[in-house]
Amino acid sequence: MKAQHKRLSALMITLSMTLLLSACGGGNAATNDSAEPAAAPEGGAVKLKVYAQHFDEDTKGPFDYAVEELKKEMPEVEIELDSAVQDGNQKLKTYAATGNMPDIYFTDWATLQTFAKSKNVEILDDYAATTEYKASLNPGVESRLIAPDGHVYAYPDTGIEFQLIYYNKTIFDKAGIATPIKTIDELAAAAVKLKEAGYVPMSIFAKEKWISAAFYNGLVTREEAAGFGALDQQGLTELPQAFVTAAQQIEQLQQAGLFDANATNTNYDQASSQFYQGKSAMFVNGQWEIYSSAEKLGDQVDWMYWPAKDEATYEASKYYIDGAGSPQGYAVSPASSNKETAVKVAAFLAAKSAEYKYTQLGSPIISPKTDKPIASDVPVMMQRVADELLPSAKEYAKLLSNTQIQNAINDNTQNLLVDGFKAQNFVDNLNRTLGKENK
Amino acid sequence: MNKYLGNKPALALFLLPALLLYSVILIYPVLQTVLRSFYDWDGLSTASFSGLANYRELFSDPLLATSLKNGLLFAVVLAVFQIGLGTILALVCANPKIRGRKLLKTAYFIPVVLSVTVVCQLWIAMYDPTNGLVNKLFELLHIPYRQNWLTSPTQSIIAIAFVNAWQFMGYQFSLLYAGVKAVPEDYFEAATIDGCGKWRAHLHVTLPLMRETFKFCFTIAITSGIGAFVQMLIMTNGGPGTTNYTLTFMIYRYAFMESNYGYACAVSVLLVMISLAATLVINKVFDRGQNV
Numbered sequence: 001m002k003a004q005h006k007r008l009s010a011l012m013i014t015l016s017m018t019l020l021l022s023a024c025g026g027g028n029a030a031t032n033d034s035a036e037p038a039a040a041p042e043g044g045a046v047k048l049k050v051y052a053q054h055f056d057e058d059t060k061g062p063f064d065y066a067v068e069e070l071k072k073e074m075p076e077v078e079i080e081l082d083s084a085v086q087d088g089n090q091k092l093k094t095y096a097a098t099g100n101m102p103d104i105y106f107t108d109w110a111t112l113q114t115f116a117k118s119k120n121v122e123i124l125d126d127y128a129a130t131t132e133y134k135a136s137l138n139p140g141v142e143s144r145l146i147a148p149d150g151h152v153y154a155y156p157d158t159g160i161e162f163q164l165i166y167y168n169k170t171i172f173d174k175a176g177i178a179t180p181i182k183t184i185d186e187l188a189a190a191a192v193k194l195k196e197a198g199y200v201p202m203s204i205f206a207k208e209k210w211i212s213a214a215f216y217n218g219l220v221t222r223e224e225a226a227g228f229g230a231l232d233q234q235g236l237t238e239l240p241q242a243f244v245t246a247a248q249q250i251e252q253l254q255q256a257g258l259f260d261a262n263a264t265n266t267n268y269d270q271a272s273s274q275f276y277q278g279k280s281a282m283f284v285n286g287q288w289e290i291y292s293s294a295e296k297l298g299d300q301v302d303w304m305y306w307p308a309k310d311e312a313t314y315e316a317s318k319y320y321i322d323g324a325g326s327p328q329g330y331a332v333s334p335a336s337s338n339k340e341t342a343v344k345v346a347a348f349l350a351a352k353s354a355e356y357k358y359t360q361l362g363s364p365i366i367s368p369k370t371d372k373p374i375a376s377d378v379p380v381m382m383q384r385v386a387d388e389l390l391p392s393a394k395e396y397a398k399l400l401s402n403t404q405i406q407n408a409i410n411d412n413t414q415n416l417l418v419d420g421f422k423a424q425n426f427v428d429n430l431n432r433t434l435g436k437e438n439k
Numbered sequence: 440m441n442k443y444l445g446n447k448p449a450l451a452l453f454l455l456p457a458l459l460l461y462s463v464i465l466i467y468p469v470l471q472t473v474l475r476s477f478y479d480w481d482g483l484s485t486a487s488f489s490g491l492a493n494y495r496e497l498f499s500d501p502l503l504a505t506s507l508k509n510g511l512l513f514a515v516v517l518a519v520f521q522i523g524l525g526t527i528l529a530l531v532c533a534n535p536k537i538r539g540r541k542l543l544k545t546a547y548f549i550p551v552v553l554s555v556t557v558v559c560q561l562w563i564a565m566y567d568p569t570n571g572l573v574n575k576l577f578e579l580l581h582i583p584y585r586q587n588w589l590t591s592p593t594q595s596i597i598a599i600a601f602v603n604a605w606q607f608m609g610y611q612f613s614l615l616y617a618g619v620k621a622v623p624e625d626y627f628e629a630a631t632i633d634g635c636g637k638w639r640a641h642l643h644v645t646l647p648l649m650r651e652t653f654k655f656c657f658t659i660a661i662t663s664g665i666g667a668f669v670q671m672l673i674m675t676n677g678g679p680g681t682t683n684y685t686l687t688f689m690i691y692r693y694a695f696m697e698s699n700y701g702y703a704c705a706v707s708v709l710l711v712m713i714s715l716a717a718t719l720v721i722n723k724v725f726d727r728g729q730n731v
Contacts, residue, residue, distance in 0.1 A: 093482065093483065097483055110698075114482075114698045117481060120483060207676050207678070208676075261569065262569065262589070262590065264590050265589050265590060412680060414678050414679050415678075418590050418680075419587065419590075419591075420592065421592070432501075
């Protein structure tokens with residue numbers, strides 16, 4: 001009986017300790033720092049885990065192509081894909097918090113900043129691959145590779161991506177609206193006409209706050225080429241006039257009925273299908289929408305430059321691009337047991353992915369140059385980007401690195417699409433945030 | 440039996456795993472959260488002690504007022520709708536003369552078993568300002584009351600709270616129904632023999648005897664309201680702007696969107712404190728006069 005009692009006690013204690021230890025276990029990257037990196041297997045395969053987007057044709061194509069090319073270039077490297085999920089990088093952050101970082105991962109600037117602080121990203125400044133990558137960059141996209149703090153954290157595949165206003169030419173013709181629309185007043189008048197004709201003038205998936213902010217930034221760049229980047233200055237505690245004007249312009253457009261009443265509750269699928277079904281006349285999204293819109297609407301669709309307060313301003317600012325080049329791309333974990341190889345592979349994957357985007361998708365918006373020709377039919381709208389917009393681009397909007405200010409912009413631009421929220425409310429709220437953050 | 444219950448070492452031994460499990464999954468995380476709320480921490484880097492800085496910032500955060508107001512509104516809607524209507528329905532269904540009681544009871548409970556996502560999508564469609572059923576109903580009744588239900592800065596929180604109230608009314612109803620059935624019928628009969636009408640008898644006999652049930656129901660309704668999150672996330676993503684933020688939405692924003700875990704922990708601590716305070720007040724209110 002006594003022995004049984006002892007055995008039972010031992011079992012209970014073991015169970016309790018297991019639970020306790022399992023709860024207290026885990027760790028973060030710091031625990032990995034002390035781990036001795038294992039040497040790459042001699043003569044054998046080097047296995048690298050890559051966390052990358054791989055969920056549709058646009059993401060699978062470039063990645064698979066890059067991996068196939070890698071097999072030719074570095075046959076000793078074996079890639080194990082860990083498909084990224086669209087979760088605001090929470091899965092990746094969980095990997096970091098638990099010390100399970102993949103060797104290579106694709107991520108954005110917000111996450112890279114956090115990872116830089118917690119030493120979950122390798123600083124790539126001194127690697128030969130970085131020197132080569134810098135030399136191969138297309139002009140004007142340096143901000144995609146070199147972070148505001150001067151370091152290189154990731155190898156980008158795309159260039160600076162920007163926002164466009166797409167419009168349905170057939171609907172415009174039917175409603176008797178002349179193009180191009182150059183001023184805010186013309187856009188407001190077009191909204192009225194389109195509404196009268198039974199169309200939603202502009203679809204915007206403003207349930208996602210970044211798109212309303214991007215729309216606002218488009219208007220800001222007409223008078224402040226740096227866009228949101230202009231707010232990132234110590235001592236700037238009041239919104240500059242260009243930002244106030246843009247807020248007033250959105251208010252004017254909202255009152256003219258440019259946006260759907262349910263705009264702030266509309267997601268991408270709803271907004272894009274409205275546009276593709278010919279229920280709305282305009283649509284806002286990045287230049288990456290060109291492929292889908294060309295496929296769905298063919299010759300009926302085109303993009304327009306952002307309108308300004310008057311024609312003179314429009315002409316002067318036409319080539320200021322609404323789209324900031326924040327660092328992003330393939331980064332390497334310092335905890336990788338094959339770090340040197342991982343750096344080379346990360347640079348290679350980025351370069352080849354860009355190559356695929358250029359040659360197969362015809363996108364001129366890539367970071368590294370490629371000397372291969374375009375092998376597919378490029379949509380007319382993308383050709384326009386390549387021939388007309390990119391060579392004439394005067395300036396790109398700058399990156400706003402202050403998260404609090406960016407969040408305040410996101411929240412308040414979304415509010416601007418709703419009845420009753422005034423430009424003055426916008427200005428007051430932003431001034432409050434600027435006063436706190438930039439003082 | 441008494442022999443076993445008197446064996447304190449054995450009792451301790453058998454309680455230990457449960458106690459440890461409870462500590463590990465509940466007390467330890469709560470203590471960790473309290474501790475982390477005093478740190479400046481992004482969730483990954485080494486945390487640095489910042490004393491009460493997070494709390495000082497929290498009490499000057501404009502989002503706090505919005506979140507508290509919304510939490511309170513949400514809780515009031517849940518309490519009024521779920522408990523008010525739930526009680527009436529429970530009293531009706533407890534009446535053996537009502538036909539189709541079983542069907543009614545099942546019907547009230549159906550929304551509870553549906554997924555929150557399904558319910559939210561259903562109501563998003565119903566609230567649509569152009570083609571939604573709610574506005575169409577007003578139109579049909581010739582009432583000029585078309586609204587942008589989910590974008591209005593003043594109405595949207597009520598509209599969203601109503602969705603939660605509607606979905607989980609069946610859950611509260613089942614608790615209340617059990618409470619009604621637990622009241623001995625002869626008390627009710629005695630009251631009616633003494634000349635009380637049915638509703639008066641319920642008011643003076645059934646409802647006072649359901650004190651414990653109400654205490655539990657109110658605790659659930661109020662704490663659910665204060666901590667509401669999913670409906671806001673699915674239906675409006677907290678917007679427009681931050682109009683539909685609650686304390687839980689603040690935690691989500693600061694922890695996962697801004698990587699400011701220390702601050703998010705401070706908000707979590709406040710949420711726990713408010714929920715505990717609400718529970719204590721409810722207990723106090725319902726315990727008052729119990730022994731009279």
